[in-house]
Amino acid sequence: MGQDVSVLMAKAAQLEAAFKEEKALPVYQQVLQLQPRNIPALCRCSDLNCRIGNREADQGKKIDYFKAGYRYAQSAYRLDSTNSEVNVVIAFSLARMALIQSGKEKVAAANEIKRFAEQAIRYDPTNFKAYHILGRWNYEVSNLNFIERTLARWFFGALPQASLAEAIRNYEKSRSLRPDFMLNYFELARAYRREGKKDKAIALLRHMETLRDGMYDDRMVRKEGRQLLEELTR
Template sequence: MLSKVLLAAALLLFSGISYSQTAEDLIEQAHQQEKQMKESAALTSFKDALKIQPDNLAALTGASELSAREGYRQKDKEERNRSYSDAKAYAEQAIKLAPENADANYVMAVAMGRAAMVAGAKEKVAASKEVKKYAELALKFNPKYARAWHVLGKWNYEVANMNALERAAAKMLFGGIPEGSLDSAIANYERCRKLDPSFLLNYLELAKAYKEHEEQDKAIEVLRKAVSLRPVFQDDPGIKAECKKMLEDME
């Protein structure tokens, strides 16, 4: 028994986790690192929390969401796919623990949505059905979940913009194209904006939707607001720069 305790202590020591830190301490540390835009460090903290408490829901959902973001930043295809695979695995564990938890369903929608963006036509269409399912479940359990509304908006936007190959895949897999529209995308994005006016990515996607809907004035209004906002997440400075460029091109 003593040898097992010593082994556990040694594993914690060599993993870089302070023996005095609890899973809750590490989760709080991760949240602070996120606020400091140190998401790679925050992801490590969430993973360290899971080494101590593998069934910690907050750590699982945090690790899933940050793995998805990390994958999006990766230039290397294998690294990106590995991060997306990790995001999905953490989300699956979270849903297994708490199937009616809004965060668990949201991170699954995000993980599958990110992976779908780089998949082939058939895989993308098949995954899109699951993205919608989990986003809607997140909203069922928390109707005021701003980022889940954003995911649903992105789903509608992508379905509205399916290419010929993807439409053929949808017909083959489901007998038709899933219901989705630009109008619905805009409504979803606007719902997200109302619930969370600080979420910069939503402004960029909303502006794109308005522009495609030939509502230039509304797109410009959204972009002007976006460039005035303070960055919150690590990717926000880049998103803000993209909004600024889009605004300059439209004015």
């Protein structure tokens, strides 16, 4: 069984590297049929469900994928709550779930996303994905206007403090840990543009063009980066 699992994990990883995520997912699921407590496979199933679901045009299918991603993350968390990657996938799946939730649930999810991202960093200070998630959290929450924050506090409970400066700090930390993470360049460029540092944003987007695609979604990220670069250099 152990040999079978090793072969399947290697096959799934190769499919991911070839940007065949829809084919990689069922292979990881086969691993879980053999080893239901395999944490790496649970994490990959969670991550891939969230990524594939985000590209799904059908709303019903999108919701199903997000819910599945969250269930896999929960299963992994029950097995090992101190695993950094487990905390990352539960934060990521919560962020995806928030897209389909009500206002009160969104606020609750926002608090949880921050908590799990910070836990991921505490258990592994070199986890670049955790810093990226925390950066995105700070960017989005700090971008809420006064009315939105007031309504959230009145009806759903206060949000933790967030700032654009903290978002940039976390994005930069993620970049230092993983210099070829394309999505981080794009989000950091957006943050610098919002801060008024246009030249820094342009430099990041131009450097992003030199990076190779590391995952399926990088194709769309590259396209969005080009659109933003054109807007900034117009």
